[in-house]
Structures are given as C-alpha cells and as structure tokens.
Amino acid sequence: METLRSPHYATPPKAAGFPKGWRLPFVRIFPASQEKHPPPVDYVGPPLADLAGERVFCSEFKYRKGIEIFGEGGHADEYVYQITSGAVRTYKMLPDGRHQINAFHLQGDMFGFENGVAHRFSADALVETHVRIIKRGSILDAMQNRVVSTKNLICFVTQNLQHAEDHMLLLGRKTSLERVAAFLLEMDERLAHPAMMLLPMNRRDIADYLGITLETVSRAFSILRDEALLRFDGNIQRRIELLDRHALAEFDA
Amino acid sequence: METLRSPHYATPPKAAGFPKGWRLPFVRIFPASQEKHPPPVDYVGPPLADLAGERVFCSEFKYRKGIEIFGEGGHADEYVYQITSGAVRTYKMLPDGRHQINAFHLQGDMFGFENGVAHRFSADALVETHVRIIKRGSILDAMQNRVVSTKNLICFVTQNLQHAEDHMLLLGRKTSLERVAAFLLEMDERLAHPAMMLLPMNRRDIADYLGITLETVSRAFSILRDEALLRFDGNIQRRIELLDRHALAEFDA
DNA sequence: CGAAGATTTGATCTGTATCAAGTGCAGTGG
DNA sequence: CCACTGCACTTGATACAGATCAAATCTTCG
Secondary structure, eight states, rough: GGGOOOTOOOOOOOTTTTOOOOTOOOOOOOOOGOOOOOOOEEEOOOOGGGGGGOEEEEEEEOOTEEEOOOOOOOOOOOOEEEEEEEEEEEEEEEETOOOOEEEOTTTTOEEEEOOOBBBEEEEEESSEEEEEEEHHHHHHTTTTTHHHHHHHHHHHHHHHHHHHHHHHHHHHHHHHHHHHHHHHHHHHHHOOSSSSOOSSSOOOHHHHHSSOHHHHHHHHHHHHHHHHHHEEETTTTEEEEESSSHHHHHHHO | GGGGGGGTTTOOOOTOOOOOOOTTTOOOOOGGOOOOOOOOOEEEEEEEEEEESOOHHHHHHHTTTTEEEEOOTTOOOEEEEEESSSSSSEEEEEETSOOOEEEEEETTTTEOSSSBBBOOOOOEESEEEEEEEEEEEHHHHHHOHHHHHHHHHHHHHHHHHHHHHHHHHHHOOOHHHHHHHHHHHHHHHHTTTOOOOOOOHHHHHHHHHHHHHHHHHHHHHHHHHHHHSSSEEOOOEEEEEEEEEEHHHHHOO
C-alpha cells in the first residue's frame, strides 16, 4: 500500500469500493491494490499523458470482475481512467432497479471525465480490468498555454457525446434486431474486426445497453445464427464469429 | 446581403438552406438574411463571447419556422450557434424516415459544436428563431493561454453529454407516461417554471424526442389532465399549466 | 369559407416483456 | 476425479404496453 501514498495522489480511487447489489456478484477480494499481479506502480508516460501533450504522473490499478470502480452520485474523485486491459460498463439506474448502460469501455478507452462533484453514473469492471489513472487537475495544469491539448481534450469529450447521440437514435427508434446487429458491428469495429470475438459482457448487460430484455437479445442472436450471419464458437456463447458483416449491416437500419 | 460579407466570416451558415422533407413544411422565405426584422448585424460582446472570456465577433441570423439550419452529413461550417429567441430541434434520421430528436434548444442555449467536417445531426427551427453565430476558430484563438476558458468550453460540451446520458436512461428504460412527465418537468425547468408554458413544438416532435408515437404522447397528456396534474389553456393545446409539479415528479421514475 | 394541419380518441394489432422451464457450463468441495 | 450448485443462456407460452389504423373535432390561415 505504500506506493499508493505516493505524492502524486493521496488515495486510490474508490478505496472502499465493494461490490454493489446489481446482480450480487460473488466477489471476494478488494481493494485491487492488494492484488499481487501487477502491483500498483507510479507510471510516467504515454499514452494517457499524450492527452495533455506532456508527461504527467499516472498510476495503475486492478479491479476484479464485478467490482465497482465508482458509483453514481458518489463523490467524483479527481481522476480520469484509461483501460490497459479488460472492460468496463458505465450505467445509470432508476430507483426500482431498471438499468441503462451508457457505454462499454474497452482496452485503450478513457472514461470518468466529469465536471461536477458527484458522479453522473456508475462504473464497474465486467472482467478483471487494469486501469491507468490520472488526476484530472494535472491534465488542465499540463495543458496550460497549449491550444492543441485543449482540442484533444474537447475531442475526447465530444467522442463520448457522439456515441451518446448515436445510441439515442438506437434506443429511441430501432427494433430489437436492429439494435443487436448494431451492437455486434460496434463491438466488431472496436475490437478491430477479429476473426473470433470474445464478448466481455453477458446477455443481460447487452440487454441493458440496448434497452431490451436479455431474452430478446438471446432470440435475436438465435435469429442471426439461423440466418448464418454469425456462429458461436462451440458451446461458448460469448465467442462469436461474424460470418457476413455486410448482411449484418443491412439488418441495422 | 452586404453585411454578410463582413470580414468576420465569409458566408452565412447554410446559405443554401432549404426546407427538408421531414414533414414537408410549407415554408417560403430564405435565406433569413433577407428578412427585414431584425437585419443581420455584426455583433461584438457577451454573452456568447463570454465563453471565450474575450470579446469576439458574432453575427445574428433569423430562421423562419420549419427552416433547416444545417443538415446531418452536411459540411460542418465553422460556427457555433446561440439562440437569442425561438427554439430549435437537433435530430438524427434513419433511411426509412424514423426520427430521433436529440435535444430541444431554447433561448440562451448553444448548439452546433462539432469536431469533424460533417454535421453529426440536423438542426432546424421549430418557430421563428434568432440565433447569434460565432466562428468556432475564434473561440479557440481567443482562449489561447486561458485555462479558465478551456474549462468553460469543456463544461459546455459536458452539459450536452450529461443531457444525452439522462436521455438514454429515459429512452432505454422508462414507460411512456414517465417519459412525458419527465419531458414536462424538463421544459418547466428550462422555461424557469412559468405559470403557463407555451410549448414551441408539436406532439410529433415531442414523440420523436421521447421515442414514442404522437398518439401515445397525446394519451399521456390526457391522463395527466384527467389526474389534474396539468391543464390546457382553453383550446390551445400547447399552452400548459402544471398544477402539481410534485405529483408529476412521482410519475417520472 | 375552405383546406390542411394538429390533436384527440377509439379499435385493433403486434413486438417485446414477462413468466416459466430446461439445458449446459464453470467453479467448488468432497 | 466426480457430483453439486449456481449462473448463463436458450426456448416456449402468454400478456400487455404501445404501435398502427382509423375517424372525428378543432385550429389556423390563406
């Protein structure tokens, strides 16, 4: 824990982060900083630092599957996160338990950029996830006098906004089959068109992302399988091979 | 048209802007600059200029009801817009005509901030609308060396993002009655809780904003009227008085 | 006044949710 | 190693919220 008390930041993000009740993940170990592999290390250099166009101090953390990284309404720590490996969901929740996942964040993605003092949404790890963390203030400090950096930063926020705009169209106006096709194409693109993709999220998370139920997601997958647009790798339903991306795009509106 | 050729920018935004086919608005006059009241004027000063913390050059335009300000996919002019009076919808469209309105922009709101060369969505005037226009580049130029301005600008984009996140929850997980209640409360707040509010948009626009049909919007209004949560001003169905904001908030999730 | 749009309301249809059951994989402990 | 247990996923039957189709009334404006 000593390295956590480095001069670069005082406490690990969400040091008291315990699994939340969402789906009662049976998780056992926290905080991640107690993990042995890899140990939290102070980190100096790109690519997160590229954002500011300067070398700024970062630190690395590990979150186990199902662990909350931060919670909606909680105090927004002064951190921005970049995923080294793994996957994260960010989501909002209604009082009665209905969920809406805003976005999935994969390797290389950044998230957690907020203005206010309270988090606008929750974030937790879908699988074991390593994140690099940078103090938000140090980005703005580092980019002082640098117009290029400002543009980079605005560009980052704008990318999130653009994704949200596309997703509003999906949530407001697409059919369930169109949603699932769009989801597959999005993941395919973000995973760089692998021959076989391993989805880090379960059917319920996909459903909460697409604004439908997990049964409807499952039925859509079955239809696309029967239409020979995709196939599962054996019995592992999260390993999917897209057989006809062009035809899949036709299913999307 | 002479004043349009001022040194501050070369061409009016969307100089060739004609009504689009959405609902075949029968509109007759364009460009707005040909209107007599008010004439386009070069404008120096706040509040748009406040964004950059400097005085920058602005110009004012007028758009008539139903007129497109810019179109999705079109060349993104180097402008940011602020509404002086009136109301604007920004929306995306699917090839088959399905719509999703991202946001309504009212007096004082800014919109049109984009990164790329192509507009990510369309914008058009719901009613006769006056906008102040600033060249995007001049904002970044003006804010050179000014961290405070950078924060302002990021804050603006983040506000849009926050609205989009809230709206994704609505579109993905709320019932039609919850959506309409949320819409009424949003408008009420943004219009500063007037005793009687005059909605600038019709039922179809509300529906396309909320991801439901216009009939469902109408039915929800009727339910809320029968429950004595709101009343219409005589026969003008767009003039609405909220009778019980607290109860309305209960209808929202 | 006449025509077109805006809104409401009713009847019916349907896509998706909900309820329910069964299979199979993964992790655990004996 | 295998059986046990819990979760993930699929599939089927049924219910229902909201879409669609339809029509009447009202509003607006030339």
